[in-house]
Structures are given as C-alpha cells and as structure tokens.
Amino acid sequence: NGVDAPNVEPPETTTLREATEDVNGEVEEKQEDEGFEKATPLQASQPHPEQQELKEIPMRGYQMELAGQALKGRNTIICAPTGSGKTRVAIKVTREHLEGAAAIVEGAGVDTRRRVVFLVNKVPLVDQQCNAFLEYLSPKYEILPLSGETAADIPIGTTLPEHDVIILTAQVLENALRDELITLDMFSLLIFDECHHCQKSDPYNAIMTRYIKQKVEKSGTRLPQIIGLTASLGVGKAKSLKDAVEYILKVCANLDAEWISMIVEHKDELQKFNQKPKEEVKPVSGRR
Secondary structure (H helix, E strand, O other), rough: OOOOOOOOOOOOOOOOHHHHHHHHHHHHHHHHOOOOOOOOOHHOOOOHHHHHHOOOOOHHHHHHHHHHHOOOOOEEEEEEOOOOOOHHHHHHHHHHHHOOOOOOOOOOOOOOOOOOEEOOHHHHHHHHHHHHHHHHHHHOOOOOEEEEHHHHHOOOHHHHHOOOOEEHHHHHHHHHHHHOOOHHOOOEEEEEHHHHHHOOHHOOOOOHHHHHHHHHHOOOOOOOOEEEEEEOOOHHHHHHHHHHHHHHHHHHOOOOOOOOOOOOOOOHHHHOOOOOOOOOOOOOOOOO
C-alpha cells in the first residue's frame, strides 16, 4: 500500500513582477509622504532636466562682441544688420543669465529666481522665436510661448512665474501689468525684439513707461535688465545731425539703455557672412 503524503502547503513564491510592484508601491508611498509627485518608470529612468546637457551655441566673433555689454548686466541696445544673428545673441545672453554666468547689476532681479521675457510685436513671431530658444535651452529650462490667442485660456498670474523663459507679444504683457496680474520685479531680464518700436503709444513704450516710473518712484526696487534688438534705430524725421542724435538718444531713454552695442572690431568677419548687395546707380531719361 502506498503511504499518503502529508498535507504540506507549497512554499510561497514571489514573482519578479510582484516584487517590482511592491517596490514601486513603496516608492510611490514615500513620494506621496514627502510631497513629491508620482514618477512613472520612464520618468524615473531619465536624468533630471538640470543634468541634461544643452546644445552648444555656435557664436561668431562679431556676435560675442554684440553680446559683451549685455553679459555685463548693462541695459543695452544691440544694433546689427538683418541676418547677422541677433536672436542667437539674445539666446546666448539668456542662457548665460539663467545659468548665473552673466552679471546682474544691483536692483536687477537680485535674490530672485532668474526669469526672462522675450517680447515680440507680431503674433507669428512668437512660435518662430520660441523654436529658436527651444533648440538651445530645452529641456533644462521651461519655455512658454504666449500670444493674445492663447493668453485668454490660462491664468497669467500663476502660469508665467512657473517658467524660465516666456516668449510673448508685448500687448499681452502690458495687459497683465495693467490688470496687476503680475509685476515687473517678477522678471530679471526683458528682451525687446525690434526695439525701435519703443515709442509713443506702442505697447513696448507702455511697458517701459511703467518700468521707468517704478524706477523713479520706488528707488532701490528690483527691476529687470533691459536688452533691445534692432537692425536700425532710425532717425525719424530728422533733417540735421543734431536732430538725428536727439532722436537716437530718445529711443535709448525710452528703453533706459546706457549702451548701444554695434560691430566695430569684427566688421570683416561680418562681411563674410552678411554680404550686402552691390548698389549701382544709373542715369535714366526724364519722364515725358
């Protein structure tokens, strides 16, 4: 006769999947206890944005010359021909500013999170400039493109402070300042694209009027560094050298700029990459 085997329960076994789920569960509980958001396995396997290397910004000599004064923390108008790469200069200054290498003068966002605003005067430029910034600042820095078409759908006052770089139309920023949703001291750097428009009733000028008023009335208050980009400041309707100089000085005053950065030492290099078409004047017969 066979002997009946004793009733012995099989030993408990744990599958790899079960063990993994247990570990993930413990990690998630710890994250919740410590106030962290849950991280997906994919997120957990990726390096933190700050640990990811950024793409190197290729800079020519004349572009570094243009960036020089801005990198020292001065309010500067960068004036250079169309096609010379002023946006890349702005991106270089922005990255150095965010990384802490660029100087910040007293009263320009000291002891606050560094936050950059890049202003444009036309809606189509928002996405165009945003793509340029993304190439050299993502994924380490949070970039937000914003225009009137999208601004109505988000809470401006709480959304803007969550980003490192905000690219938006000037009217959106002016509206937010007017409605007291934000204040200028939230930012450490303002960059005005096509800054020669900073005159009269233009939104650029409205923003800078607030800036200068705050600077005069609230001495010592934190204000952002100002950078303007333009191919030409122009001379308005000036008919004499004196009038032309006064016009340019007025634009500088509107932007609170103490320096105009132009290409002086690297003109030959500029000519190689930014050739002007040859001009030829030919006499023509008069009209009949």
